[in-house]
Amino acid sequence: MNPNKVLWEKGDFTRIAATMRESGEALVASLGITRGLEVLDLGSGDGTTAIPAAELGAEVLAVDIAANLVAAGKARAERLGLSNITFQEGDASDLHELGDESFDLVVSIFGAMFASRPDEVANELVRVTRPGGRIVMGNWIPGDPTLVAQVLRISSTYSPPPPAGFVSPMTWGVEEDVVRRFTAAGVPASQISFERDTYTFHYPGTPSQFLGEFRTYYGPMINAYAAAAADGREGELHAELGALFEEQNVSTTAGTTSIPATFARVTVAV
């Protein structure tokens, strides 16, 4: 089975996504979505951005590699009575089921960056976008000091080395790599812009309880804990992550957690 599917079907990302809804809505509100706009959300999870886009009247296709998240997204859309959104399984590096130039806006927030074969991902993003349309990606940045970049960095230092030829998802947070991929896919560099933005995680518990959610439900962290345990380093990993979550918390209300995390917002005019 596709290792990405295995990774993201592990645990339950909906538990983390529940802490990201406010930022998802704010990001979508900034996209100038109008009724009837055809939107693809790639690596949609359970709809943190896809559902607000549908609520603004867009016709949304939400594609994700994880069957459990597709099912969770369908259930959320049904509960909200939304008939203008479809969730389906698919792989961002091979969207053969989608026609060329099908969407006005392709959104992928911390989604397609995790797919294997990033050059194919860039090709597919450009192929399915209509001329005159846009691609908007949210990508974590390597070396950034905030939460998710640090979680992924720390997790990787406790995990076995990746297989030969592996390209780190974090390269999607490096401007030159992103520009190279999209120019190779046929978009002039002048049509690619890169800016820093912030997502804030809000959790109704302590930073240590929030880390507990990641440890139990976030695929990449589940793997890191398993690898650390196999090396007898689980306590060390837990202490390092515990310190990170405490240090990043900016909430002034006791027993609650708010953690802002910086990401690269990439906009490509196709």
Ligand SMILES: C[S@@+](CC[C@H](N)C(=O)[O-])C[C@H]1O[C@@H](n2cnc3c(N)ncnc32)[C@H](O)[C@@H]1O
């Ligand atoms: C960090 S979550 C983000 C989910 C959602 N965009 C959000 O903001 O809540 C990453 C998502 O990317 C999906 N994903 C990973 N690799 C993928 C691939 N190759 N194709 C499509 N989705 C993928 C995962 O299943 C997961 O739902």
